[in-house]
Amino acid sequence: MNVTVLKPAPSPAPKPAAQVLALPVVAKRPQWIAGLGRVLGESVAPPVVVLGVLLLIWQIAFSGAGSGLPAPTDVWEQSRELITSPFFVYGTQDIGLGWRVLTSLERVAYGFGLAAVVGVLVGAILGQSALMMRGFDPIFQVLRTVPPLAWLPISLAAFMDSGPSAIFVIFITAIWPIIINTAAGVRAIPQDYRNVAAVLRLNQIEFFFKIMVPSAAPYIFSGLRIGVGLSWLAIVAAEMLTGGVGIGFFIWDAWNSSRLTDIIVALVYIGLTGFVLDRLVGWIGRVVSRGTTE
Amino acid sequence: MDQSYLKIDRVFKSYSKGPKTTEVLADIRLTIDKGEFVSIIGHSGCGKSTLLNLIAGLTVVTTGAIKLEGREVNAPGPDRAVVFQNHSLLPWLSVYDNVKLAVSKVFGSKKTKAERHDWIMQNLDLVQMTHASDKRPGEISGGMRQRVGIARALAMEPKILLLDEPFGALDALTRAHLQDAVMDIHARLGNTMIMITHDVDEAVLLADRIVMMTNGPAATIGDVLPVAIPRPRDRIALASHPDYVRAREAVLRFLYERHRFVEAAE
Numbered sequence: 001m002n003v004t005v006l007k008p009a010p011s012p013a014p015k016p017a018a019q020v021l022a023l024p025v026v027a028k029r030p031q032w033i034a035g036l037g038r039v040l041g042e043s044v045a046p047p048v049v050v051l052g053v054l055l056l057i058w059q060i061a062f063s064g065a066g067s068g069l070p071a072p073t074d075v076w077e078q079s080r081e082l083i084t085s086p087f088f089v090y091g092t093q094d095i096g097l098g099w100r101v102l103t104s105l106e107r108v109a110y111g112f113g114l115a116a117v118v119g120v121l122v123g124a125i126l127g128q129s130a131l132m133m134r135g136f137d138p139i140f141q142v143l144r145t146v147p148p149l150a151w152l153p154i155s156l157a158a159f160m161d162s163g164p165s166a167i168f169v170i171f172i173t174a175i176w177p178i179i180i181n182t183a184a185g186v187r188a189i190p191q192d193y194r195n196v197a198a199v200l201r202l203n204q205i206e207f208f209f210k211i212m213v214p215s216a217a218p219y220i221f222s223g224l225r226i227g228v229g230l231s232w233l234a235i236v237a238a239e240m241l242t243g244g245v246g247i248g249f250f251i252w253d254a255w256n257s258s259r260l261t262d263i264i265v266a267l268v269y270i271g272l273t274g275f276v277l278d279r280l281v282g283w284i285g286r287v288v289s290r291g292t293t294e
Numbered sequence: 295m296d297q298s299y300l301k302i303d304r305v306f307k308s309y310s311k312g313p314k315t316t317e318v319l320a321d322i323r324l325t326i327d328k329g330e331f332v333s334i335i336g337h338s339g340c341g342k343s344t345l346l347n348l349i350a351g352l353t354v355v356t357t358g359a360i361k362l363e364g365r366e367v368n369a370p371g372p373d374r375a376v377v378f379q380n381h382s383l384l385p386w387l388s389v390y391d392n393v394k395l396a397v398s399k400v401f402g403s404k405k406t407k408a409e410r411h412d413w414i415m416q417n418l419d420l421v422q423m424t425h426a427s428d429k430r431p432g433e434i435s436g437g438m439r440q441r442v443g444i445a446r447a448l449a450m451e452p453k454i455l456l457l458d459e460p461f462g463a464l465d466a467l468t469r470a471h472l473q474d475a476v477m478d479i480h481a482r483l484g485n486t487m488i489m490i491t492h493d494v495d496e497a498v499l500l501a502d503r504i505v506m507m508t509n510g511p512a513a514t515i516g517d518v519l520p521v522a523i524p525r526p527r528d529r530i531a532l533a534s535h536p537d538y539v540r541a542r543e544a545v546l547r548f549l550y551e552r553h554r555f556v557e558a559a560e
Contacts, residue, residue: 192382195352198370200399200450210395214386289386 070261078261086269095245097269104235104246105273107163111170112231116224119175123182123223124212133183144176148234152241162242166235173234174227181226185219186212214289221285228281232274247273298325299486300349300454305358307344318344320512322358324505326454329484333497335545336507337553342490343379345507346458349488350376362453372400375447377457381439383431383446390427393417393446400450417449418442420482421475437468441475448479457489461496470529473499481526494549498541499529506548516553519544 055072062071070078081088086098126133151172155165193215197207213220239248247266254262307319318341326332336342347353349360351370360367367374375396383392393414401410418424421441431439440460447455457476461469473496480487480500491497497504501521508516523537532538 192378192380193384195370195376195378196382196384198352199350199372199374199376200396201371202399206399211384214384217386 070264075261075264079259079265082262082265093245097247097250097266100245100247100250100266101269101273103244104239104248107166107239107246108170108228108231108235108277111167111235112174112228114167115171115174115178115227115231118171119178119223119227120182120213120220122175123179123220124186124208124216126179127183127186127216133187137183140176140179144180148173148230149237149241152238156242162244166238166242166244166246169238170231170234174231177226177230178220178223181219181223182216185216185223188219189215217289218285221281221289225278225281225285228277229274232270232277236270299328299330299363300324300326301359301361302326302345302349303359303361305345305348305360306356307341307348307353308356317512318510319348320514322515324515324518326486326488328486331480331487331489331500331502332505333489333491333501333503334505334507335491335494335497335549336513337509337549338492340507340510341513342492342507343458346376346456346488346490349454350374350456352376372396372450373453375450375452375455377440377443377447377455377460379459379462381431381436381443383439383442385431388428388430389418389423389434389442390414392431392442393449396446397449413449417445420448420479421445435468437464437472440464440472444472444476444479448483448485453486455485455487457487459490459492462492469493469496474529476500477525477527494542494545497545498523498538499527499532504541504545506545506553508553517548519548 059071059073061067062069063073076083082097086096086101088096089099126136148169151169152165155168155172156162159165159168189212193211197211202210235246236248236251239246240252243249247270251263251266254260254266302322302324305319305322306317308315308317310316322345324332334342334345344353348355349367351367351374354368362373383389384395387395394410397405397410397414397417401413405413415424415427418427421444423438423441423445426434426438426442431442434442443460444457461472464472476487476489477500479485489497489500498521504519504521505515506517506519507513519541521537521541523532523535523541
């Protein structure tokens with residue numbers, strides 16, 4: 001049935017075909033290949049099929065003459081180099097999207113790294129003190145709803161330079177969920193652990209590293225995971241305005257030179273990178289907070 | 295005359311919540327000798343755990359004083375190690391590291407690394423838990439966790455070991471094993487121990503004296519029963535021992551005739 005439907009569209013056809021082949025192999029091969037086949041069948045095949053169908057719909061909808069947006073085949077024809085070679089360098093402003101993503105990631109690393117350190121420390125202090133929490137929480141709740149770009153003008157005025165401004169915007173966007181989650185995690189430390197710390201007379205620093213961080217790790221990492229997502233949202237928007245060679249500025253530049261297909265390729269890069277960041281922080285969180293719950 | 299090891303002197307404890315003040319403990323007076331094993335028994339909610347927390351320093355007295363070797367107790371410290379009701383091991387640390395946390399803190403400057411390692415293993419050996427030293431608390435049974443909790447407390451080399459209903463959540467067989475382990479440790483090390491319990495047999499089996507508390511609010515010590523059964527005690531031989539039967543009856547009479555627990559006596 002797949003095959004008959006896919007006949008009119010030549011380009012997405014290879015993907016479903018490869019997936020169909022993987023299944024019949026299963027029965028004859030040893031155990032691990034059988035396992036691999038099952039994973040392919042259960043986890044890989046459904047998204048591949050859905051992707052194929054979506055590409056097909058997109059192709060049909062925008063392939064007519066005079067359509068406003070490019071179809072998948074147009075993207076492939078006009079922006080093939082961006083897709084196939086992410087790491088070319090033709091000049092300081094003409095580099096592959098892989099390099100651009102890395103440049104943006106570097107900014108995110110600074111901004112998000114700073115937000116993580118400051119956020120966890122501030123969150124820890126707030127979580128420990130009910131009074132501080134009552135004082136600061138309403139302010140944070142208001143500030144955290146401010147969209148990233150609204151910070152940019154103030155940031156530009158304060159730093160007089162686009163580089164630090166972009167980093168500040170990421171910092172200020174990512175920090176709120178980190179603070180709020182860390183504070184919640186610290187407040188949720190069981191009294192038992194506090195009693196143990198009290199009997200042992202752990203000082204503040206020992207308490208922070210030996211009890212607080214491990215105990216609140218699941219909360220801290222869910223804050224970090226939200227934070228890294230927000231950072232990635234903010235960087236693209238910030239770079240559109242501050243310029244440079246990041247992926248965000250690339251989109252703005254492509255828009256100004258009417259290269260719509262390049263923008264579509266960039267969107268895919270951004271989406272995949274954001275996905276990887278999210279999974280990465282989630283994975284680190286699972287490894288670090290392994291064993292914090294019984 | 296103030297030579298008693300632990301002296302609880304006219305202690306009152308009340309909690310205020312807004313305008314409402316609840317008196318939990320009233321006029322507690324008790325002295326405990328070095329090496330003595332004291333059980334505190336009473337109905338649930340009578341303030342037994344509050345009393346233990348006061349001795350531990352985890353809560354502070356409203357009036358009165360608790361003195362250990364003549365010095366007032368008003369903050370927690372490793373000289374009064376606590377075995378908590380729900381073991382309170384840190385789940386992200388292995389059994390060894392849980393004990394190590396206590397040992398490094400208490401003996402960090404007094405013992406070398408090798409000495410500390412030996413001390414950790416010695417205490418784990420005391421509760422027969424060396425085989426599981428690399429396991430995390432989530433991977434061992436409830437009885438084993440409580441053993442490790444005891445090892446951690448003992449490793450602090452406390453002046454007094456405080457046990458807060460440590461075996462309450464365990465099944466009867468496991469509980470019996472741990473009671474034997476505690477008796478054995480008490481015989482070998484001669485520690486001063488205070489154990490909260492609501493199990494009459496446990497109290498009689500383990501204690502030199504049983505402190506019986508009246509019902510709250512404003513609970514106080516109703517009676518103190520010395521248990522003069524010679525050690526080592528054997529639970530099977532004891533079951534028909536006249537002193538044991540008499541002591542058991544006295545505690546039961548106190549709990550169920552003189553101070554019957556009145557539900558919801560708000």
